[in-house]
Amino acid sequence: xxxxxxxxxxxxxxxxxxxxxxxxxxxxxxxxxxxxxxxxxxxxxxxxxxxxxxxxxxxxxxxxxxxxxxxxxxxxxxxxxxxxxxxxxxxxxxxxxxxxxxxxxxxxxxxxxxxxxxxxxxxxxxxxxxxxxxxxxxxxxxxxxxxxxxxxxxxxxxxxxxxxxxxxxxxxxxxxxxxxxxxxxxxxxxxxxxxxxxxxxxxxxxxxxxxxxxxxxxxxxxxxxxxxxxxxxxxxxxxxxxxxxxxxxxxxxxxxxxxxxxxxxxxxxxxxxxxx
Amino acid sequence: xxxxxxxxxxxxxxxxxxxxxxxxxxxxxxxxxxxxxxxxxxxxxxxxxxxxxxxxxxxxxxxxxxxxxxxxxxxxxxxxxxxxxxxxxxxxxxxxxxxxxxxxxxxxxxxxxxxxxxxxxxxxxxxxxxxxxxxxxxxxxxxxxxxxxxxxxxxxxxxxxxxxxxxxxxxxxxxxxxxxxxxxxxxxxxxxxxxxxxxxxxxxxxxxxxxxxxxxxxxxxxxxxxxxxxxxxxxxxxxxxxxxxxxxxxxxxxxxxxxxxxx
Ligand SMILES: Nc1ncnc2c1ncn2[C@@H]1O[C@H](COP(=O)(O)OP(=O)(O)OP(=O)(O)O)[C@@H](O)[C@H]1O
Ligand SMILES: [Mg+2]
Numbered sequence: 212x213x214x215x216x217x218x219x220x221x222x223x224x225x226x227x228x229x230x231x232x233x234x235x236x237x238x239x240x241x242x243x244x245x246x247x248x249x250x251x252x253x254x255x256x257x258x259x260x261x262x263x264x265x266x267x268x269x270x271x272x273x274x275x276x277x278x279x280x281x282x283x284x285x286x287x288x289x290x291x292x293x294x295x296x297x298x299x300x301x302x303x304x305x306x307x308x309x310x311x312x313x314x315x316x317x318x319x320x321x322x323x324x325x326x327x328x329x330x331x332x333x334x335x336x337x338x339x340x341x342x343x344x345x346x347x348x349x350x351x352x353x354x355x356x357x358x359x360x361x362x363x364x365x366x367x368x369x370x371x372x373x374x375x376x377x378x379x380x381x382x383x384x385x386x387x388x389x390x391x392x393x394x395x396x397x398x399x400x401x402x403x404x405x406x407x408x409x410x411x412x413x414x415x416x417x418x419x420x421x422x423x424x425x426x427x428x429x430x431x432x433x434x435x436x437x438x439x440x441x442x443x444x445x446x447x448x449x450x451x452x453x454x455x456x457x458x459x460x461x462x463x464x465x466x467x468x469x470x471x472x473x474x475x476x477x478x479x480x481x482x483x484x485x486x487x
Numbered sequence: 488x489x490x491x492x493x494x495x496x497x498x499x500x501x502x503x504x505x506x507x508x509x510x511x512x513x514x515x516x517x518x519x520x521x522x523x524x525x526x527x528x529x530x531x532x533x534x535x536x537x538x539x540x541x542x543x544x545x546x547x548x549x550x551x552x553x554x555x556x557x558x559x560x561x562x563x564x565x566x567x568x569x570x571x572x573x574x575x576x577x578x579x580x581x582x583x584x585x586x587x588x589x590x591x592x593x594x595x596x597x598x599x600x601x602x603x604x605x606x607x608x609x610x611x612x613x614x615x616x617x618x619x620x621x622x623x624x625x626x627x628x629x630x631x632x633x634x635x636x637x638x639x640x641x642x643x644x645x646x647x648x649x650x651x652x653x654x655x656x657x658x659x660x661x662x663x664x665x666x667x668x669x670x671x672x673x674x675x676x677x678x679x680x681x682x683x684x685x686x687x688x689x690x691x692x693x694x695x696x697x698x699x700x701x702x703x704x705x706x707x708x709x710x711x712x713x714x715x716x717x718x719x720x721x722x723x724x725x726x727x728x729x730x731x732x733x734x735x736x737x738x739x740x741x742x743x744x745x746x747x748x749x750x
Contacts, residue, residue, distance in 0.1 A: 287653050311657040317650045321672045321747065330668065334658040382658055 231299060233386055233418040234261035234284055239293035240443075241279055253279050255443035256293070261386075264416035268429035268436045272480065276444025277422040278314055281388045284420065285311045297386065310384030312392045314422075316371040318363040324374045325350065325359040331382035349377040352407065354400075368395040376404065380411065387412075387419040393428065405432060405460040413457055426480075430472050431460050438479050448479050537719040545723040554708075559727055561704040563735075565621060565696065566689040569628020573685060576629070577636025578678070584637075585644040602634040606692065610699045624696030624704070631692040632685035636678070643677030644670065672747075679743040686735045690728060705731075 236259035242250040254276045261267050269277050282288040284295055286305040295302040297309065310331075318327045325346045332342045350356045353373040358366050363374070372395045379387065393401045409432060412419060423429050429436045433452050440447040450472060454463055463469055520539050527538035549555040584591035606627060613630075617623035647670050655665045697706025705724050712720025 285657050287657055305657050305659055307659060309657065311654065313650055313654060315650060317648070317654045319651060319669065319672070330655075331658060334655075334660055334664075 231263070232260045232296075233263050233265070233298060234259070234420070235296040236260070236280075236284065237294050237296075239283060239290050239295060241276075241283060241288070242291045252443035253441075254283065255441070255445050257444065257446055259437070259446065261418055261420060264418055265435065266412060266419045266421065266433045268421045268423055268433040269439055270423060270426055270429050270436060270476065270480065271439030271441070271444075271447070273424075275439045275441035277439060278390050279444065280439075281311065281390050281420060281422060285309055285388055287311070308385035309388060310379045310382045310386070311388045312375055312379045312390060314390040314394070316363070316368070316375050316395075318371055318374055318378070320363050323360045323362055324355055324366070324377075327363070327374060328377045328381045331378045335382050337381075345381060349381055352380075353377050353404075369397060369400055372396060373400070373404070385417055387417055387421075389419065390422045391424065392421075394424070401428070402461055408432065409458060409460055426473050426476050427464060427469075430454075430469060430476070431458070431463050436472075436476060438476060450476060534716075534718060537722045541719045542722045542726055545719050546726065549723065555727060558703060558705045558708045558724075559731060561701075562690065562693050562697065562706065562728070563731060565624040565704070566628050566686075566693040566735075568621075568625040569692055570632055570682075570685055570689045572625065572629045573632030573689070574636050574678075574682070577633045577681075578640050580633075581637045581640025581644070585641050591641065598634070598637070602638075606630055606695060610695065613696070614700055619700040623699075624693050624701070627696035628689040628692030631688040632681075635681045635685050635688065639677045639681035640674070643674035646677070647673040675743075675747050679739065679747070682739045682742075683736060686739055687732050690732055690735070694728065 236257055239254060239257045240252065241254035242252050245251045257280065259280075269280065271277055279288070283290050284297065284302070286295075286297075286302040286309070289303070297306045300306060318324075319330070322330070328346050328349060329342055332345060337345060346359070347356070350359055353376060355370060355373055355377065358370060358374075363371050366374070372392065376392055379389070379392075393404060396404065405428065411417075419432075421429070421432060426436075430450075430452055436450045436452060438447045438449070439445065452472060454466060454468060454472075523536070524539045527533050527536055533541060546555065584594065609630065610627065613623045613626055617626050651669050651673070652665055655669055660668075694704070694706035694709075697704035698710050701707040705728050709721050709724035709728075712718075712724060
């Protein structure tokens with residue numbers, strides 16, 4: 212929130228040079244107690260820097276600790292070792308300006324779609340008079356106008372995910388933490404929302420950490436893709452995605468560089484991946 | 488469906504399913520009262536089981552002379568006070584125990600022990616402590632319902648979706664905000680379940696208190712009638728109790744429908 216408004220980041224260049232990083236993860240490990248009384252190392256010595264305005268994706272096999280990484284950055288789960296700094300402040304509790312979209316849809320079941328979105332507006336201090344217009348705008352963007360008064364149990368899985376995305380956008384964070392936000396969407400909606408996400412991101416130059424199983428999606432969206440392995444979760448490799456920006460989420464897939472990057476990441480993840 | 492029209496089906500006041508349900512209920516009523524009528528008029532003397540027409544007549548009479556209102560209002564009032572007290576204390580104590588799991592673990596066997604005490608055995612103590620006025624009946628009703636509210640509050644709080652709380656925390660919602668907007672709505676079904684069970688129990692407590700010493704109330708009426716071998720009076724009192732229990736339960740259902748939006 213305290214960040215000065217800057218022009219959208221230009222692609223390829225390292226934005227870290229001109230602004231302090233949005234997120235700095237230094238030597239972080241995470242252990243959980245196991246049911247049999249031992250400890251499970253879930254994250255092992257991870258270092259990571261997210262530049263201001265950078266779009267970073269994390270891919271990796273199921274169970275390698277991607278969701279846990281996001282929870283650590285969000286401050287919901289404390290680190291066991293190391294430290295995490297978001298916007299210059301060490302994370303001990305959820306920091307301001309961070310929006311988290313969980314892997315599981317977490318809409319409140321007793322509230323309607325628009326009430327669910329409204330809660331985020333309430334929490335970010337939008338005055339009540341301004342909320343209905345903003346809600347209507349988001350519902351339109353996500354193609355949910357007709358379902359404003361529906362409860363989550365009465366809409367489809369993909370619609371629930373869009374509603375959760377709407378809540379995230381309504382909150383309007385500086386840092387987006389998105390855990391497989393398009394996981395339950397059909398290819399077409401995925402394409403539309405991916406495009407929309409790119410548009411929103413390029414307008415406001417927000418920082419994004421995006422977890423996905425879909426390598427093409429990661430390459431299409433990101434400035435950088437991190438491949439994790441595990442457990443215990445470690446960073447295996449990192450790819451800078453120097454595809455031109457502004458990008459068309461669909462057209463970019465026709466570029467030979469795109470195919471090439473996807474192939475290399477695929478090769479890297481190798482046999483033990485469950486990604487489709 | 489077009490974009491303009493509301494696609495939710497309008498709920499008709501009397502759907503076929505509802506009509507059938509009421510028909511079935513009426514059928515049960517007619518069959519059981521009919522069986523009672525036949526038995527009372529053939530095999531058994533009404534001295535033992537009275538009879539539907541005698542009970543109906545008695546109910547009609549005490550409705551007209553005000554006795555029914557006089558007694559049932561006392562019973563209902565005591566039950567309601569006991570319910571309210573049980574709700575407040577059970578809910579408050581449940582929140583406290585949920586907040587301090589160590590205390591909850593320590594108290595668990597004692598709570599369970601107290602919960603299973605036969606209240607009738609406590610009745611003499613209640614009269615000793617609270618007298619034979621209103622208070623002993625309210626406390627009797629309270630002793631039945633407080634545990635229900637306590638246990639359901641704790642369980643309801645435990646069942647609140649952890650991710651919903653975390654999501655609110657990630658947006659820096661205060662604990663009070665989370666309590667009001669996430670935990671309370673999530674717990675409402677548990678509280679209403681407790682209320683539905685408690686309505687019957689509170690009436691039992693109220694009547695039990697009256698059986699042991701009172702000069703008013705449906706419990707007193709039933710006790711008094713049975714002392715005079717007035718079977719019809721006993722049955723009339725019990726019938727009135729059943730009707731009241733059904734009505735109070737219905738009131739809880741209405742309150743629930745009003746407070747919790749349909750899922
Ligand atoms: N609260 C917890 N307590 C114990 N173990 C946990 C906890 N949360 C995560 N783990 C463990 O951490 C590991 C990584 O889990 P995580 O959810 O981060 O994986 P993931 O990479 O997101 O997988 P997926 O792609 O399937 O979502 C798993 O082995 C899991 O069992
Ligand atoms: Mg995950």
